[in-house]
Amino acid sequence: MDTETLLAMLASLLDPPIPDQAMLLDALAECDGDVEKAAKALRQRETIQPASVNGRKRKRGAGLDQWFGGSPTKASSSKRSSKPPSTGHINSTTKADHSAPVSSSKRHIFDNRGVSPERLPVGSSSTEGSVVTSDMVETSLPAHDASPSKKRSVTNDEFLSLFRPPNSKEAPKKPALLPPLTLGTPSLVKEHTPCTYHPSILPPELACRLFYAMLDLSGDWQRNKWWLFDRVVESPHRTSFFVRRREKASENEHADMQEAAQYWYNGRETGPPKSFPPAMEEACEIIERVVNAEMHKRKRYPLEWAGEVEDAEKGTAGHVLWRANVAAANCYEGAKDSVGPHSDQLTYLGPYPTIASLSLGTSRIFRLREVIPLDERDERSARTYSIPLAHNSLLIMHASTQERFKHSIPPQNSLDLFHPPFPPPSDLRTGFDNRPGFRATTRGEASNARINVTFRFYRPDFRAQTTPRCKCGVPCILRPDMKNRYTAPPPGKSDAAVFGDASGAGAHQDASDAGRDLVTKYWWTCYAGAQNEGKGCGLWKVMDVKAEGRGPFVGPLEGRCDDAGTCAALHST
Numbered sequence: 001m002d003t004e005t006l007l008a009m010l011a012s013l014l015d016p017p018i019p020d021q022a023m024l025l026d027a028l029a030e031c032d033g034d035v036e037k038a039a040k041a042l043r044q045r046e047t048i049q050p051a052s053v054n055g056r057k058r059k060r061g062a063g064l065d066q067w068f069g070g071s072p073t074k075a076s077s078s079k080r081s082s083k084p085p086s087t088g089h090i091n092s093t094t095k096a097d098h099s100a101p102v103s104s105s106k107r108h109i110f111d112n113r114g115v116s117p118e119r120l121p122v123g124s125s126s127t128e129g130s131v132v133t134s135d136m137v138e139t140s141l142p143a144h145d146a147s148p149s150k151k152r153s154v155t156n157d158e159f160l161s162l163f164r165p166p167n168s169k170e171a172p173k174k175p176a177l178l179p180p181l182t183l184g185t186p187s188l189v190k191e192h193t194p195c196t197y198h199p200s201i202l203p204p205e206l207a208c209r210l211f212y213a214m215l216d217l218s219g220d221w222q223r224n225k226w227w228l229f230d231r232v233v234e235s236p237h238r239t240s241f242f243v244r245r246r247e248k249a250s251e252n253e254h255a256d257m258q259e260a261a262q263y264w265y266n267g268r269e270t271g272p273p274k275s276f277p278p279a280m281e282e283a284c285e286i287i288e289r290v291v292n293a294e295m296h297k298r299k300r301y302p303l304e305w306a307g308e309v310e311d312a313e314k315g316t317a318g319h320v321l322w323r324a325n326v327a328a329a330n331c332y333e334g335a336k337d338s339v340g341p342h343s344d345q346l347t348y349l350g351p352y353p354t355i356a357s358l359s360l361g362t363s364r365i366f367r368l369r370e371v372i373p374l375d376e377r378d379e380r381s382a383r384t385y386s387i388p389l390a391h392n393s394l395l396i397m398h399a400s401t402q403e404r405f406k407h408s409i410p411p412q413n414s415l416d417l418f419h420p421p422f423p424p425p426s427d428l429r430t431g432f433d434n435r436p437g438f439r440a441t442t443r444g445e446a447s448n449a450r451i452n453v454t455f456r457f458y459r460p461d462f463r464a465q466t467t468p469r470c471k472c473g474v475p476c477i478l479r480p481d482m483k484n485r486y487t488a489p490p491p492g493k494s495d496a497a498v499f500g501d502a503s504g505a506g507a508h509q510d511a512s513d514a515g516r517d518l519v520t521k522y523w524w525t526c527y528a529g530a531q532n533e534g535k536g537c538g539l540w541k542v543m544d545v546k547a548e549g550r551g552p553f554v555g556p557l558e559g560r561c562d563d564a565g566t567c568a569a570l571h572s573t
């Protein structure tokens, strides 16, 4: 389960609420992602009676400021205590990934995108607090040997030890924390992540036209909603889903896409999915070419789609590794709209998808953070990468991004307004003027909106009709086992022994080269809870690509294109 969901679940268990995300994250990290334990620890923290706070017992629920800051008088006179505890209070040493499993009874909450529980302030779901600046916590402890008012710095471990039972073991030593890194150039993005960044992808006029067209349409887009325990939560941004129409699409394909669209809205009933608007189609054709060219340069993974020979009728002989048949669009209006840390569900994308993400409008930071495999957690921590996504840029999340990283658009304190270089097209102008509350963006007028379009390839071998259903009768979702990534088999043991039937593809690429980017297992899990008042059947089963008849995959071949541009992958399996 992703950090955002765990945070929302934890927040929902705390009454009175604790608005400090860093504190919640610390508690989650300390409790290995167990929400109930974390809530208990935090509640205890709220009610612990320090031996002496100005010689008086602290009142239950009197507020953490008093706990940190000493006496109520002192707390109210201190600078910090005038507001609720904030991330400024603690420089969190939260560990890389907080997506550890929660107890099985909670497994029915599956949505992996950011949530903003109705009672939480929108944008409060950021994990900004987990960005590490120091492993020191400055607080005032109710020290045994010091006067209550005396402040000293304590480490996070010391701090967290307050919440352990008296005789429990010391916390194991954590690996050194890494400061976040901003990747401001395409070469830095390429060096540190499995993504490529293309700063200016479309002709400027088209980019601007598409921005206006999408902004105009975005008036009808919705905040995604789903159930989390006993309440409905909603995403802190608006979203929509588009299907690329093909003249020759069969009835079956239409039905498939309808179901896939419904899935985008967490299983809620939707009308027929919308088609790509003309400017989106134009952009898509350009983006498809760039994505295919990039993919031909990259190594490929055994479970990637093998590709297909382009339609002979088009007369363009070539290997199409990727085509965009759907697109999801997001609108972030203002600095506080966001999406929490998640990896995209693979239900229709299949393993190792490539996702092309177009940014239009105001620039926003895109965050990537690796999920460290369980067996490496004592040795290294994750680094957070920040990639500023400018207007008309394309970020391609190449294969293994969804398997290794979580991504997010965090809320920001401020924004650079976007000044569109072209006026809105005349046919949209009226619509702009008439739409209530719509911020017209004529030339010179600034916009605080960012439009994101993620072009995606829904694989034919992961069609909606082939998605397993759980006991609730609802299509499952597919997720990678991010935390148990593949290590090369010990000498004498074959890959098949490691992959078992789950992969079916058998062989692997050079694991050292891959940097632990191979996933051994993918899971189908019940998704009914998202719409059924949080109640699902809890189904959880390993994907078996052979038994499920999926493929063709890149397979055992190394899969690098040779100098003549021929991709070996295409000829395998």
Ligand SMILES: O=C(O)CCC(=O)C(=O)O
Binding pocket: 113, 328, 330, 339, 344, 357, 366, 407, 408, 409, 452, 454
């Ligand atoms: O807005 C973005 O760049 C990211 C959107 C995203 O992660 C998603 O739609 O899954």
Ligand SMILES: [Fe+2]
Binding pocket: 342, 343, 344, 407
């Ligand atoms: Fe995403």
